[in-house]
Amino acid sequence: MHDDRRTVEDRLRRVLDERVRPAVHxxxxxxxxxxxxxxxxxxxxxxxxxxxxxxxxxxxxxxxxxxxxxxxxxxxxxxxxxxxxxxxxxxxxxxxxxxxxxxxxxxxxxxxxxxxxxxxxxxxxxxxxxxxxxxxxxxxxxxxxxxxxxxxxxxxxxxxxxxxxxxxxxxxxxxxxxxxEPQVWELAMDLEVAGSLMRELPLEDARRWELLRALERALDAVDPADVPGTADRARERLTATLTAPARASAHRVSAVGHAHIDSAWLWPLRETVRKVARTASNMVALMDDHPKFVFAMSQAQQFAWIKEHRPEVYAKVVRKVAEGRFVPVGGMWVESDTNMVGGEAMARQFLYGKKFFLEEFGIETEEVWLPDSFGYTAALPQLVKLSGSTWFLTQKISWSSTNPFPHHTFWWEGIDGTRVFTHFPPVDTYNSTLSGEELAHAARNFREKGAASRSLVPFGHGDGGGGATREMLARAARLRDLDGSPRVTVERPAEFFEKARQEYPDAPVWQGELYLELHRGTYTSQAKTKQGNRRSESLLREAELWAATAAVRNGGYAY
CATH class of the missing domain: 2.60.120 (Jelly Rolls)
Structure with a gap:
């Protein structure tokens, strides 16, 4: 057969960008x-x-x-x-x-x-x-x-x-x-998912050519002058191809809505407060339209900001938390640094974070969720266990510049021998859009092949980008069970961790620190910052010691 692959692929991009997407509205x-x-x-x-x-x-x-x-x-x-x-x-x-x-x-x-x-x-x-x-x-x-x-x-x-x-x-x-135009939007999602999947499959895989020919037939059915009137006809030509079930050995992805938001970074603190409110508003609105959507949000501080500054948004969040769809994770007050601070500071992160989630929602969080911290002290597994948490997740170690970390799912053993079940998402991002490229990378990159088959993908735009979108959920729905793709299921983090541990109880053990070979200068070149942090921790301990003593020895003193 004549090889016109590049012509069809280029045609797909042009029709999507110039005809179909502009006709959604x-x-x-x-x-x-x-x-x-x-x-x-x-x-x-x-x-x-x-x-x-x-x-x-x-x-x-x-x-x-x-x-x-x-x-x-x-x-x-x-x-x-x-x-x-x-x-x-x-x-x-x-x-x-x-x-x-x-x-x-x-x-x-x-x-x-x-x-x-x-x-x-x-x-x-x-x-x-x-x-x-x-x-x-x-x-x-x-x-x-x-x-x-x-x-x-x-x-x-x-x-x-x-x-x-x-x-x-x-x-x-x-x-x-x-x-x-809902039928045009659905067509755009069909074409996008089929095209994205096709481009990730090997040229020698017959499935890639099945997708190419189905896309060609669908494009033939689109009248550029009347996209709404011909969208259904074009979608029909993709139906068989987009309902072919995934292979038995397909990688399994637990997709979790997420929007990593730095509590302090490139903007004033008051803008973080507004970014959190915008994102939470988006996510509860998306849940109203998509009953199976699950969104995980960390950092008790950010929930507290919504409660203080946007109580009407917080009321919606509380209702969605009660439904089990807006999921507090992490158990810490903020997504904390774990290198520079002392052990007591990290213990307080868990104390106040878990206390907030328990008092506000009646939830005992299980996951320690630190996708973006710059490395992790070997003391952390013990603190995780003592806090009543069970799992640990991060993404950042995949950014190491020299030595790739050898595992994605493993037991992390701390200084005292405490072990915590740990997962590094092989998708290598905490801002996934559930694209074919990202999911194919997750499946190829997964280092536990042959022993385990599951990974977690956090999806959504972070740092005020608005979180998950209806387009991401459309991709997830089409990729739930599709030949050539990992199987995608939108579910809560705890559901992923339970399944992953049951499947892989004898996962390998990593002992000691999780060192990030990146961002090194944030510690080694900032001696004054480290000195100031340690002095502040010492002063806080001193203040607490004498405030507690005064409260005990003098009944009239308010701690």
């Missing part, structure tokens, strides 16, 4: 846009809603570094759209490839209720699954003009509110009402 009508700049620091929601707005328009520049601009968008659903799915498409001027490191927004209703976050890969708001026609639309967007400070990771005047310039950084790109 049709009949677009511009919304009326108004704006108000908050002076200085962010303001309470009530103040933003009642502010004096002025007219604005798509194409306008907005947002100095670390500023906040409130947008009010209004409109009316046309009567002709009755029965159709209607969404607002709200693009603040995003750079699509940098979720988490640029402008972000939180959408509110007129009563102040948070709806969901706006991010580069997530710029839509569902208004009606089946519109009646004539509905009035009124949404408010609290838009944060965070500068791009992560490319490259070098000092920049934009990184600090006191040195950043006052020029606008972004331009409004789109503020529309539109009809959401």
């Amino acid at each position: 049709t009949r677009a009508l511009p919304l009326t846009v108004e704006r108000w700049e908050a002076p200085g620091e962010p303001v309470p929601v009530a103040e933003g809603l009642s502010a004096p707005y002025r007219p604005a328009a798509v194409g306008e520049a907005w947002g100095p570094a670390w500023g906040t601009t409130w947008f009010r968008v209004t409109g009316q659903v046309p009567q002709a759209w009755a029965g159709r799915t209607v969404e607002a498409v709200l693009d603040l001027g995003f750079e699509r490839d940098m979720p988490g490191f640029q402008c972000e927004g939180l959408v509110h209703r007129a009563d102040g209720t948070a709806v969901k976050g706006l991010h580069p890969r997530n710029s839509w708001v569902r208004l009606a699954d089946a519109a009646a026609g004539g509905e009035e639309v009124e949404l408010y967007i609290e838009a944060a003009s965070n500068p791009i400070v992560n490319t490259p990771q070098t000092p920049t005047y934009q990184g600090d509110v006191h040195t950043a310039h006052s020029e606008p950084l972004y331009r409004l790109a789109r503020m529309d009402l539109a009809v959401f």
Whole structure:
């Protein structure tokens, strides 16, 4: 047969990018846009809603570094759209490839209720699954003009509110009402998953050519001038190929929704508070639309911020936690460093973290979840066990620059002989999008082949990128049992760990420190930081000693 593989693959990319994805939203009508700049620091929601707005328009520049601009968008659903799915498409001027490191927004209703976050890969708001026609639309967007400070990771005047310039950084790109075409969106997901899987299979694998020919037939069925009218026909030509079951030996992936958020990094602390609220709003909204979606969130501090600053969002989180779908993990107050701090500091991380989760949710967390800490002291297994935790997960060791770590699932043995069952996700990221490339890498990279068959994949955009998306869940659904792919199941971390330990109880043992061969300068060149941290720990111990003594010896002293 004539080898036209590259022609079909190039055609697939072009049709997806130029025809199918642009047709997901049709009949677009511009919304009326108004704006108000908050002076200085962010303001309470009530103040933003009642502010004096002025007219604005798509194409306008907005947002100095670390500023906040409130947008009010209004409109009316046309009567002709009755029965159709209607969404607002709200693009603040995003750079699509940098979720988490640029402008972000939180959408509110007129009563102040948070709806969901706006991010580069997530710029839509569902208004009606089946519109009646004539509905009035009124949404408010609290838009944060965070500068791009992560490319490259070098000092920049934009990184600090006191040195950043006052020029606008972004331009409004789109503020529309539109009809959401579900069959076109499903076709886009079919084409994307089939194409992504195909490109990862070896050329000599017949399955790769089955996918190629099915994609060719589907593309032939798409009328570029009428994608919505021909989407169902194109999907039919992929049905048999996308329902072929996975091979018996297929790697098994436990996919866990996640959004790793650094509590302190490239932005002011108050912006971390808002990033957490935007992400949590997104995730509870996604759960409303996808009953099987599970999202794991670590760091008691971040839950506490939501409770303090966005109690209406926290109420939704509490309900989802009770349903077992918004899963607190980690058991620590923050995702802590474990090299520089002393043992008592780490013990307090567990004490206050687990205390918060127990008091707020009635949950005794089992997993120690530290995907991004810079190496792990050999004292940690003992602290993990003493805290009542059972499992340990990190991703960071896969970043070592010289010696690849020899295991992905193993028993980690500490200084005193305590062992904790440990997993390093072979996908090599804690921000997976569940792409074919990432899942194929996880299966190829898994070092326990022949003895074990399971790994965990944390998926979702972190650091304010908005967490998991509906596109990621569509990929997971299609990859649940598909020939050529690992089997993907969305489930809680504890379910993965239980299955992994049952399958691999005699996993190898690693004794001692888990040393990260990267970021070395954060410790070895920062003697003053290490000295200051140790002095602070000594002073805290001294203060606690005498405060406790005074409380015992003098009944009137409040500890």
